[in-house]
Amino acid sequence: MAAPSTKLTRIGLAGLAVMGQNLALNIAEKGFPISVYNRTTSKVDETVERAKQEGDLPLFGFHDPESFVHSIQKPRVIIILVKAGAPVDQTIKTLSAYMEKGDCIIDGGNEWYENTERRERAMAELGLLYLGMGVSGGEEGARHGPSLMPGGSFEAYKYIEDILLKVAAQVPDSGPCVTYIGKGGSGNFVKMVHNGIEYGDMQLIAEAYDVLKSVGKLSNEELESVFLEWNKGELLSFLIEITADIFGIKDDKADGYLVDKVLDKTGMKGTGKWTVQQAADLSVAAPTIASSLDARFLSGLKEERVEAAKVFKSGGFGDILTDQAVDKEKLINDVRQALYASKICSYAQGMNLIRAKSIEKGWDLELGKLARIWKGGCIIRAVFLDRIKKAYDRNPDLANLLVDPEFAKEIIERQSAWRRVVCLAINSGISTPGMSSSLAYFDTYRRERLPANLVQAQRDYFGAHTYERIDMEGSFHTEWFKIARQLKN
DSSP states (O other): OOOOSSOOBSEEEEOOSHHHHHHHHHHHHTTOOEEEEOSSHHHHHHHHHHHHHTTOOSEEEESSHHHHHHTBOSSOEEEEOOOSSHHHHHHHHHHHTTOOTTOEEEEOSOOOHHHHHHHHHHHHHTTOEEEEEEEESHHHHHHHOOEEEEEEOHHHHHHHHHHHHHHSOEETTTEESBOOOBSTTHHHHHHHHHHHHHHHHHHHHHHHHHIIIIISOOOHHHHHHHHHHHTTTTTOBHHHHHHHHHHTOBOSSSSSBGGGGSOSOOOOOSHHHHHHHHHHHTTOOOHHHHHHHHHHHHHTOHHHHHHHHHHHHHTTOOSSSOOOOOOHHHHHHHHHHHHHHHHHHHHHHHHHHHHHHHHHHTOOOOHHHHHHHTSSSSTTOBTHHHHHHHHHHHOTTOSOGGGSHHHHHHHHHHHHHHHHHHHHHHHHTOOOHHHHHHHHHHHHHTOSOOTHHHHHHHHHHHHOOOBOOSSSOSOBOOOHHHHHHHHHO
8 A cells, every 4th residue: 555645554663574574464454554664665665565465454665764653643653673783773763763752662573681671771761662572483473473572661562452462373262472571671581582492392303303213214204194193192383283394395406305405504593592691690400492502503513523424434333323123103102202201391491591580680470471372373382381371370489390290290101201212312322412401400300319419519629619518507618638638648
């Protein structure tokens, strides 16, 4: 549609890469007239054309920032979807020049939460409201219903709650996948951890694939059928569904299946790294998420790995160390259970990280609410999230998902299969860092006594860091070196 002559639009969106275009079309399709702007004007025309083709939607394009801002009803609400960092600051500067007190800017990108808090303070000085909103679901989600995680000004959230409730993914029995997350940068932080959990999920699925393919010798046809079957049960999820799809797609440029031609180097944008850094800063163990990040780093060393394979092959190390026949059905069943148990650990780590940050910042985040809005629209959407929501409904102060009675029971039932898969992988020379570190996390967390007593004794020996005792109160220091020397004499 052309620019409206007099009637003002309900909302504006600036930044028309694919996510921006799709979210704008989604908003227009839900009946909210929207103004759009992009610095490269060809993107504006492209979006206007798409709106015509996709149902003559109430979307209006503008080539300059001033007329774009002035086309929106007051108090104006503008969503920006541009690359995180400096481009966000530049876009805010351009648009805020024409905005008035009470207007609102919403950043829908994957932004570092502290940048959002800095911008919220800067906007407040100009009398503008600010929200940092995590948007998950990729291109499809943005167009047909994403999971939305808005944080910052509650007043700003109230301005657009009616739009977000309609634009978000709709899940039967639990409603739209959006809720006001909390103050400050909480929306961005929650989206960041969502992405960290996503890294863990993808790594665990890749390990399941590796064990089934390399040890179980399953073909792509068999793998497709296994993942389709898994997607009917406890593992029902977007990532399992798309994995089944991937195994079924033939190469259009050569013989065979496309998945086998994809280079084994995984890219990344930074949210997984941020998650692991935050976990370290907050002293929260997140080994499943950390191991998935390490796996991406190692995958990037393709040339080194090619050379290493040659070195170890000459020393008698093949790609797979054992070539024993395995019972395929039993292996498939074991791997399914190992994947599910590992996944519980990954989500437990992510939720604990969110809670720790919430306590540090005073955000009062409700973990059950987050599980609910992740049930649809987002990349980690899964039937399993309903179980997580119920666990936090039963006990909002749950120390760890592992000790929820339902999840504890499920892990106990699956732990033998989990151990069999990890042992089989180790003996076959297949790395399963996600599954192994998840199992180590579980085994460490469930043990009343750990060998940490020895590490603390070592710290006291060389650094006089003191230690506590199990049988009496207080802080103690022992002159270990002197005693040891006396004993040697």
